[in-house]
Amino acid sequence: MPHEINQMVYAGKEPWHGLGTELPANADYDSIVQAAGFYTAVERDVFAPPMESSIPDKKAIVREDNGAYLATVNRGYEVIQFEDVARTLVEAAGGVRCIFHTAGTLGRNGVRGWLLGELPGDIQVRSDKSPIKKYVLGYCGHDGSTAITLKNVATRVVCQNTIGVALGERDGAEWNIIHTTSARVRLEEAGRAFRRLVQGYERFAALSDHRAMTRFSEHQLRNVLDVVLPLPQDRAEHPRLEKARNKVVQLFHAGTGIEGPIENTAWAALQAVSVVARRNRSSGVRRTRSG
Known part of the structure; x- marks a missing residue:
């Protein structure tokens, strides 16, 4: 079948x-x-x-x-x-x-x-x-x-x-x-x-437009990653998690369709996080809580 x-x-x-x-x-x-x-x-x-x-x-x-x-x-x-x-x-x-x-x-x-x-x-x-x-x-x-x-x-x-x-x-x-x-x-x-x-x-469309006009820095994005993809507070290495976090930053700056006025916006950050989150779920990478 x-x-x-x-x-x-x-x-x-x-x-x-x-x-x-x-x-x-x-x-x-x-x-x-x-x-x-x-x-x-x-x-x-x-x-x-x-x-x-x-x-x-x-x-x-x-x-x-x-x-x-x-x-x-x-x-x-x-x-x-x-x-x-x-x-x-x-x-x-x-x-x-x-x-x-x-x-x-x-x-x-x-x-x-x-x-x-x-x-x-x-x-x-x-x-x-x-x-x-x-x-x-x-x-x-x-x-x-x-x-x-x-x-x-x-x-x-x-x-x-x-x-x-x-x-x-x-x-x-x-x-x-x-x-x-x-x-x-x-x-x-x-x-x-x-x-x-x-x-x-x-309302979703209006909120999305607002995000597309809201400036967003890499520093702010990394703060978001500390919540959605946090690194555990231990001495172990977490290469897959590090790779996922770096991929979000990469997509934020140069993801498909992230160009022109929506560069460095909250909308670009949302798209980058969403893409990596979907990939991680399909490949078995799970969100880890710190602390």
Whole structure:
């Protein structure tokens, strides 16, 4: 199963792996749900021979369409359908026309699923030539361990790897909901909060413009690094951490797109820190607390 993809659909540019079905520009919600493979998950009793009655504290989760096994979970586990998460995401966009960008199922029998929406109107920070895409991600699984997630991200999700990158982003807001008996209520609450976040993109754009006009020195940047990438107060050497800190400084001065009026600004510092933080998460470098 290449890239963990079971079934997927996309709009616009073909994903780098060349998989999935392209959506027509006028695709409706029901068409997207069907093309993405969003099946209904149902509960079944679990039996252990030679017992004739079901195991009281366990149940199985299977696909309703083909009976494929997904997971065995505790009785307190509440099934939340992929379509429920996708619909919450759509409703969170409210009156804003959200473009369905990618959606699909991942893993054995499509045990995990996602939907990525793109909000119209890229954010164009003052003097920065690179527009910021406004993606909103809904993700969940029927494997007994994957929480329901609603999150705004900057990564275009097209496979399990890019799901990992998107979930690792720390710049946006995120709601994680475990599959307990209160999951449906909490999903509704998260949806309302997420709608306020969507409406708050305007404020984010204004703050980003402000950062792009705020002068920032290397000395200030190193003070920031002492908080986000601190060096432990010990006698050991920490070459990977030192390399990461030096890379931030390098990108601050000469990173891709850091040129002209946004040089030596708080926006340049934010971009440099964000790039290195994402790389460190993917390579296993973790933030270390000093003291």
